[in-house]
Amino acid sequence: MKIICIIKQVPDAEARIRSTAAGIDLEGVTFVIDGMDEYGVEQALRIRESGVEAEIIAVALGPKRYEEAIRTALAMGADRAIHLETEEAFDPITQAKLLAKVVGEEAADLLLVGGKEADWDSAALGAATAEALGWPHSDWTTELELTANSAKVTHDADEGSEVLTLPLPAVITTQQGLNEPRYPTLPNIMKAKRKELKKLSLDDVGGAVSKIVILKQEIQTRERLNKIIEGDPMEAAQQLVKLLQQDKVI
Amino acid sequence: MLDYFQVDPLFDNEAQQTRAAARKFLDGEVMPHIRDWFEEAYLPTGLAKSFGDMGFFGANLPVEYGCAGLNNIAYGLLMYELERIDSGIRSFASVQGALVMYPIYAYGSEEQKNHYLPKLASGEMIGCFGLTEADGGSDPGAMKTRARKEGSHYVLNGSKMWITNGNIADIALVWAKCEDEVIRGFIVPTNAAGFSANKIKHKMSLRASVTSELVLEDVRVDQNQLLPQVEGLKGPLGCLTQARYGIAWGALGALEAVYYEALEFAQSRITFGKPIASRQLVQHKLVEMVSEHSKGLLLAHRLGMLKDSGQMHYAQVSLAKRNNVRVALEAARSAREILGGSGITVEYSAIRHMLNLETVDTYEGTFDIHTLIVGRDLTGLGALD
Ligand SMILES: Cc1cc2nc3c(=O)[nH]c(=O)nc-3n(C[C@H](O)[C@H](O)[C@H](O)COP(=O)(O)OP(=O)(O)OC[C@H]3O[C@@H](n4cnc5c(N)ncnc54)[C@H](O)[C@@H]3O)c2cc1C
Numbered sequence: 113m114k115i116i117c118i119i120k121q122v123p124d125a126e127a128r129i130r131s132t133a134a135g136i137d138l139e140g141v142t143f144v145i146d147g148m149d150e151y152g153v154e155q156a157l158r159i160r161e162s163g164v165e166a167e168i169i170a171v172a173l174g175p176k177r178y179e180e181a182i183r184t185a186l187a188m189g190a191d192r193a194i195h196l197e198t199e200e201a202f203d204p205i206t207q208a209k210l211l212a213k214v215v216g217e218e219a220a221d222l223l224l225v226g227g228k229e230a231d232w233d234s235a236a237l238g239a240a241t242a243e244a245l246g247w248p249h250s251d252w253t254t255e256l257e258l259t260a261n262s263a264k265v266t267h268d269a270d271e272g273s274e275v276l277t278l279p280l281p282a283v284i285t286t287q288q289g290l291n292e293p294r295y296p297t298l299p300n301i302m303k304a305k306r307k308e309l310k311k312l313s314l315d316d317v318g319g320a321v322s323k324i325v326i327l328k329q330e331i332q333t334r335e336r337l338n339k340i341i342e343g344d345p346m347e348a349a350q351q352l353v354k355l356l357q358q359d360k361v362i
Numbered sequence: 363m364l365d366y367f368q369v370d371p372l373f374d375n376e377a378q379q380t381r382a383a384a385r386k387f388l389d390g391e392v393m394p395h396i397r398d399w400f401e402e403a404y405l406p407t408g409l410a411k412s413f414g415d416m417g418f419f420g421a422n423l424p425v426e427y428g429c430a431g432l433n434n435i436a437y438g439l440l441m442y443e444l445e446r447i448d449s450g451i452r453s454f455a456s457v458q459g460a461l462v463m464y465p466i467y468a469y470g471s472e473e474q475k476n477h478y479l480p481k482l483a484s485g486e487m488i489g490c491f492g493l494t495e496a497d498g499g500s501d502p503g504a505m506k507t508r509a510r511k512e513g514s515h516y517v518l519n520g521s522k523m524w525i526t527n528g529n530i531a532d533i534a535l536v537w538a539k540c541e542d543e544v545i546r547g548f549i550v551p552t553n554a555a556g557f558s559a560n561k562i563k564h565k566m567s568l569r570a571s572v573t574s575e576l577v578l579e580d581v582r583v584d585q586n587q588l589l590p591q592v593e594g595l596k597g598p599l600g601c602l603t604q605a606r607y608g609i610a611w612g613a614l615g616a617l618e619a620v621y622y623e624a625l626e627f628a629q630s631r632i633t634f635g636k637p638i639a640s641r642q643l644v645q646h647k648l649v650e651m652v653s654e655h656s657k658g659l660l661l662a663h664r665l666g667m668l669k670d671s672g673q674m675h676y677a678q679v680s681l682a683k684r685n686n687v688r689v690a691l692e693a694a695r696s697a698r699e700i701l702g703g704s705g706i707t708v709e710y711s712a713i714r715h716m717l718n719l720e721t722v723d724t725y726e727g728t729f730d731i732h733t734l735i736v737g738r739d740l741t742g743l744g745a746l747d
Contacts, residue, residue, distance in 0.1 A: 140368060144382060183379055295387040298417030298430035298440070301379045340635065 113164060113221040113280075115156040117190065118211060118241070119172040120146040121181035122231040131331040145181035147293075148226030150188070151286035154293040155224055155256055157189045164258060167191050171214055173207055175199045179309070186304035187296035193309045194218075196317065203324035208240035213317040215245060220281060222263070227252055227285045238285030248278040252287040364618040367656045369663055377436040380421075384443035387416055388451075396448050397708050399570040405454065407530070414485025418444070418455050420463035427467065428480035435666035438611035442662075446615030449718035450571030456612070457526045458482060460605035462489030462535050465547055468600065469592035474549065478533070490531035492522035492576050493598045499524065500731050501747075502537070503595050507578065509538040509548060516540075516548060516588060518581040524725070528559040528574025536578065537598050547589040547597050556581040567721040603676045606726050607669060610682035611662045613690035613722060614655055616715045620690075620697035621651045623711055627701050638700070647696040654689035662686065677739035684732035691719040 123129055124142040131137065145153075153170065160166040170185035170193040172178045182193045194214055202210070215223055223245070225238035235251070242249035252268035263278045268287055278284075296304075314320055339355075341348040356362045363370065363381065370378070391412065399405060413419060422437035423429035432440070444452035463482050466474055481487040493502050507520025518538055528534070534550045534557070550557060556579040565573060589597070625648055628639035638644045665682050668674040694716035698705040705712050723729050734746040 140365065140370075142363065142370075142382070180375065180378060180382075183375060184382070187379060187383070295390070295416065296379070296383045297415060298380055298383065298421050298432060298436075299425070300417075301376065301383060302425065302431050304379075305376065338632070340632075 113166050114169065114218060115159065115166050115222045115224065116169045116171050116215050116218060116220040117149065117152040117156050117185060118223070118225045118237070119149050119153070119170045119178070119181050119185050119193075120226060120229060121172070121174060121178045122146045122229065125230070129331055131329070131333075136329050136331060143177060143180060145184045146226050146230050148228055148230065148286050148288075149181075149185075150226075150293040151288070151290045152224030152226060152284075153185045153188050153190060154291045155284075155286070156222075157294070158291060159222075159256075159258060160189075169194060169218060169220070171211065172196065173198065173202075173211055182309060183301070183304050184296055186307045186309070187301040188294060189300065190307075192307055194312060195309060196312045196314070198314050200314075200322065201326060202320060202322045204234055204236035204240045206320050206322050207237055208244045210314070210317050210320050211237075211241050212244035214312070215241070222258075222280060223247070223283045225283060225285045227287045235285070238283055242283035245281070245283065247281050247283050249283040249285070250276055250278055251285045253284050254287050254289040256284055256290065364621060364652070364655055365659070366652050367660065369659050372663060373435060373439070374433070376433060377439050380432060380436040381439040381443060384416075384418070384440050385446075388443055388447050392447050392451060396451070396570060397711075397714070400448065400450070400714050401569070401708055403565070403569040405450070405530070405570055405572055409451075409454065410485035410488055412485075413455060414483060417483070418459075419483050419485060420459040420467070420479065423459070423463055423467050423479065423483075427475055428483035429463070433666075434607070434669040435663065438608065438662055438666050441608040441612040442615035442618075444615065445612030446619045448570055448714065449612070449616060449722050450568045452608075452612045452615075453526050453568060453571050456605050456608045457491055458489055460608055461491035461601050462533070464604045465491075465535055465589060465592075465597065465601045466549065469547060469589040469597060470549075471586070471590050473586070474589070478549065487532045488527055488530050489533045489535060490525050490527040490574070490576075491598075491601065492525050492528075492534050492536040493602075494522060494524050496521065496523040496575075499725075500728060502598060503545070505537065505539060505545070507536065507538040509540050509546065511541065511585075512582070514585050515582045516585060518548065518550065518578045518583065520578050522576040522578075524562070525559075525574045525576050526568075527572055528576050529561050529572050531559070534576060536576070544593050545595055545597065546593060548583055549587045549589070550578070550581060550583055554581050554583060567717045569717075599676070602726055603679050606679045606683040607665065607674070609722060609726055610658075610665060610679065610686045613683075613687040613719065614658050614662060616719060616722075617651065617655050617658070617686075617690040617693045620694045620712045620715050621648070621655065624648065624651070624697035624700040627704070627710075631702075644700060647700055651693040651696065654693060658682075658686040658689055675739075677736050680727065680732040680735040680739075683726065684729055684736070687719060687723050688729055691716065691723050694719055 121143045124144045127141040156168045168190045170190040173196040228235040250265040250267045253265050255266035257264045417430040421430040421432045425431040509516045509518050536548050536550045558577045559574045562573045631638045697712040738744045
């Protein structure tokens with residue numbers, strides 16, 4: 113079978129990101145493969161290690177720098193990769209259409225997509241790609257088991273979980289708990305250098321125009337008040353409670 | 363990674379991937395325990411296998427011997443990431459790679475390479491490097507350990523001091539003087555009759571690392587255990603150049619760790635109504651740290667380029683090891699100072715790094731010995747011997 117894992121690259125969780133008048137300043141930021149996508153790659157590898165003959169392809173839609181995240185997926189064990197390279201930003205619906213073309217051409221049986229993007233918090237891409245392909249979709253998946261032509265999944269619901277079966281081909285979006293991704297080892301990083309990384313341009317998949325134009329992006333900042341309440345501890349405590357109530361903290 | 367001068371874009375993809383993979387693994391698997399290991403003077407045995415699985419041992423040696431085959435900048439960044447956790451942890455990997463695997467690779471027979479390197483790379487086998495003796499590590503040419511030829515065997519007698527991994531090693535790479543007064547290297551199985559290792563206790567530095575005395579009493583090894591391709595002091599010194607290269611990178615990892623800790627503390631610690639980071643005296647310390655880290659990283663990067671192109675000179679390695687370790691040690695002392703009273707506990711990493719770096723400043727050639735090596739190179743006049 114053919115398994116495709118969609119890969120996204122996001123700023124490292126520890127990265128110090130600044131917003132400026134011009135937008136988000138990513139200068140000097142370290143980027144990594146999105147942790148939610150890593151669950152997908154890991155799951156694909158586990159499917160293969162369980163004895164299913166599978167080719168695992170990492171597919172990414174994004175700027176040149178995404179290559180590093182793609183290499184990480186290859187170092188984890190994906191067989192080859194396709195990079196739909198563009199410096200343009202697209203909304204999830206348009207991204208899904210572009211990716212669906214690649215997935216359709218590869219005639220994949222299973223598509224694994226990160227459940228939620230670590231940077232912009234969107235969970236739309238998996239569902240949108242399923243829609244574009246006309247495939248069934250399981251979101252927030254915490255367990256996945258394959259049979260000959262279907263997938264049995266457990267996925268999180270709002271408060272609880274559901275067990276479903278989906279006919280293949282299907283789209284599975286990941287949730288924390290699906291697995292514990294392996295670390296790419298140094299020998300595998302070196303092997304990954306020789307694996308195929310095919311580059312496609314937007315024209316190769318028919319081009320696209322984003323449905324949404326981003327006007328402004330801002331990063332949440334935490335500012336300290338640095339307020340020190342002086343004086344008698346009893347009075348200070350009362351004043352603190354008042355302040356917390358005022359700001360609706362308690 | 364602390365990278366004030368944007369050196370990162372100068373690294374190739376292999377180096378960047380190596381650094382990211384190493385950091386991820388080490389932050390996940392080692393960082394959460396290192397404080398306890400240091401405090402309890404403990405190095406878990408399982409670390410050998412997981413480091414082997416990750417490809418951390420002899421990572422710049424060729425793939426055909428089971429190694430990762432990294433370029434030297436990627437290798438340097440691996441040392442950086444290891445020492446960002448702890449100098450003892452870096453020592454564990456660099457002794458195995460640069461001081462045990464490298465000499466077997468560079469001076470060993472094809473049989474020795476095929477037999478030992480894959481096992482050392484996977485962590486199935488641990489090695490140690492026995493050069494230093496109790497009477498003056500700075501002058502290894504004066505060693506007293508002897509190897510006498512008897513038929514098809516060599517018989518070794520003597521003792522070695524301050525040997526990293528000594529008690530946990532399966533093989534010891536022992537340097538000894540033969541009957542012709544020439545120093546040669548021997549791969550000694552540590553289960554050979556007459557071989558013993560005694561753990562050095564009461565260390566206040568490199569506690570998450572095993573340091574031992576080795577005693578060799580009529581230890582008989584087959585003549586095939588001799589490293590055939592090297593004679594004289596240049597054998598062990600060649601290994602030390604490899605290890606010192608890694609240390610020049612590693613020390614900067616420790617510097618990064620103490621810098622971020624000090625910065626964070628200074629930004630949140632409030633005295634006289636203001637964070638101490640707003641004070642000129644504290645800022646001066648932080649600026650010195652970043653300034654030295656930036657210079658050191660550029661130096662290490664250039665050294666790596668020279669090593670990869672086969673142009674690196676041992677005196678350049680001495681200069682880089684001497685400089686980068688000393689600035690890291692000074693940064694750790696300053697970080698400890700910024701942390702105030704909190705800085706004296708291992709709840710914070712500054713004092714652990716500071717104590718560790720005292721060893722790093724001393725081993726692999728002390729700061730002063732490297733001054734004399736570079737001084738001799740500059741002037742053509744030897745003040746060392
Ligand atoms: C934790 C630890 C781990 C170690 N691991 C290993 C290992 O795995 N394998 C190994 O072989 N060794 C190892 N060493 C030994 C280390 O390399 C030596 O300690 C080091 O070379 C210094 O030798 P020494 O301690 O005998 O000091 P000495 O050589 O006695 O030096 C003492 C002082 O005198 C100074 N000095 C010496 N000669 C001169 C001179 N000519 N001019 C001016 N000053 C001079 C030195 O700079 C130093 O300050 C380790 C040491 C430590 C502490």
